[in-house]
Amino acid sequence: MDTRERVRALERMMLIRAYEETVIALHAEQRAAGTCTAVGQEAAAVGVVSALSADDQILTNHRSAGHLLARGADPGRMLAEVMGRRDGYCGGKSGSLHIAAKELGVVLTSTIVGGELSLVTGVALSRSMLGGEGIVACFFGDGAACEGRFHESLNLAAVWNLPILYVCENNQWQAFVHRRETTLADGVAPQAAAYGMDWRTVDGNDVDAVRAAAERAVATIRETRKPFLLEVQTYRLRGHFEPDDQSYVDPQELERWRARDPILLARNRLITEGHLSDAAAQEMEAAVKGRMEQAAAFAEASPFPGFEALTTDVYA
Amino acid sequence: MQTMTVTDAVSAALAEEMRRDDRVLIFGEGVATKRKDLLAEFGAARVRNTPLAEGIIAGTAAGAAATGLRPVVDLLFAPFLCYAMDEIVNSAGKLRYMSGGQFAFPMVVLAMTGGGWGVGAQHNHNVEAWFVHSPGLKVVMPSTAADYKGLLKAAIRDENPVLFFTDIALGYAPGAVPEGEVVVPLGKAAVRREGADVTLVSYAKSVHACLQAADRLAAQGMAAEVIDLRTLKPLDEETILRSARKTGRVVVVHEASRMCGVGAEIAALVAEKAFGDLRAPVMRLTGPDAPAPASFPLEQAFAPSADAVVETVGRLVGLVPA
């Protein structure tokens, strides 16, 4: 990444954070249903998504706001969806947990944990049989890697040579259970080796490192047309779902990861290296907040869908 | 009597049964995190968090149930049961029969169901009829705090696999719960209100819509009898038929979609066994044949309302020749 791209990456991370904070506030005021935020995981989303090309596709899960925004989704239409309004990406039928935006290449979002893992092989099969250079990125959590679907997906992708970038966002939590309680191994990625698949683990709070690792993984997939598993080690700084008092979280662990907030790290690094002034960073922050106010106003002005929408879109 | 919420009634039933029988254990995603009281009282061996993997949770429960333990598993939201379908339907539901009766599966599967949370169709889907349709399983879906407690106790004591559905909309609903050991038997419906003009058959939160409707119908001079099925399988045919024969008019109300839903079974039952006493066709008032929407006003409109019950009864009465 050149300097301009790095500053843009920081801005995108700030935008994602501002979006999540807006959703949290709307929920607290009972203007939107609760949701899963990915506060603290912005570098994973921006680092990976920015390494993809426009014709690549993305499958994601319940914690997807960062992936969508990194892909250029309109926060106004996202908030409209979260608030169940007509102008949402899915017309208010999805709500926050399964926003798909085909126009952006974000397809088949599912909140059934592991759903994306069982769908991605088919999406990649289409890609490989219908031609084109595109690859498919599949975001899933450390928890999803506990589902049998994870293994079934990796195995099929490997034996069928499917062009998939598996991205395990290991945020250390599986809803209310720490990943230490569910798996003895520290990481998910080494399991790929059992299926003959290339893999790599990267510091998920360092956006430069994620971007570099994702670029290499994408290049490998484009060249070999084989799947690759990238594990992004990060941390879910807020609860599983809003609201969540995080009473089950070790406060020291939380503090350690807070100190490694990906936005803080990127911002400080750019300032230390002389690529960004503190004032410019503050301006960026103010700008994304302003954008969110507009987005929220747009969403709230959007009407609820009519009752006829209850039974439309059921069959093609 | 004490007043408690449905959520607390479920917790109380679990604690009492675990105290009574040390073969009872509970596990699932986040169970030990969320049920701190049970963990403190019964320890980590009997109150466990699991990896995120519904298939192996249900399969482990079935295997353990067949060999001496009495597991309760929490599979969270009803749609997640799809991942555990094989273990519940093919294993727990069939291996007793297929082994010529060598094994029993005393296990309970907890799942939350219905609207009220606004997060869409992969969390909100009333799938109870799938399990009613599967041999070897029992299905419970209560409407009051007292029944959540008493029926869960019965489910844990039952020798068969029981699907125990909690209606999300009722979770915080307080209700009077009798003190002490009150076990509500599976397979017995409750007549929540007596009446001679029309029978409203329902379960879970729709019972409350029926009771509200019955109040309004009373104001119009119509006496509605309200039956709360409580257990969908075994189905209390006797209570349904007795009421159908008395009123001659039956409306079945549930949030799950119509086609092949529990209402279809009840309509068929009444048509087969009480046809001669009917004064009008059996009507069903259900959710649409569509996934549940996230959008709040749509989610609310998905489930049958008291207004809709009143309106349906009105149409039914209009059908009757003077």
Ligand SMILES: Cc1ncc(C[n+]2csc(CCOP(=O)(O)OP(=O)(O)O)c2C)c(N)n1
């Ligand atoms: C099949 C299924 N089981 C359980 C849930 C409830 N649930 C939603 S997210 C979640 C934790 C997922 O953990 P992970 O895959 O690590 O993703 P993260 O939430 O940490 O991003 C759980 C248990 C679900 N949505 N789907």
Ligand SMILES: [Mg+2]
């Ligand atoms: Mg996780």
